[in-house]
Amino acid sequence: MVTPLRPRPAGSPAAAALGASENGHYVGYAQGPADRDAVDQLTRALDLTALSLVEPPLHRLAGALQEADAYLGADSGVSHLAAAVGAPSVILFPPATHGRWTPWSPTAVPLAMPENPLEVETVAAVVIERF
Secondary structure, three states, X not given: OXXXXXXXXXXXXXXXXXXXXXXXXXXXXXXXXXXXXXXXXXXXXXXXXEEEEEOOOHHHHHHHHHHOOOEEEEOOHHHHHHHHOOOOEEEEEOOOOHHHHOOOOOOEEEEEOOOOOOOHHHHHHHHHHHO
């Protein structure tokens, strides 16, 4: 499951999602009310079919996250929910809040967001190593 990384360009999650798809995994994304533009960019960048959860009720989102093989997202309510339900997660945090808001879940790997939004190699390496 991938959530849009606002305000970062959609290239970072798109690259990770495309890599997951090429390795035989289904890709899904959750879209909240403020995510329309980021999701549009993400879906244009992906050349694959993805499961779309548009403003799902909390219990449905929690269930989807609990069943996910992996989750990648930025510091958000969805990311903390993924960690809370035990989804294997890689969560990107702004450097200023990385230490303060990291989930306590042993299934969540917190990463400080790269300074350069095009540095997907760091994120991709952790996702590949973790999953």
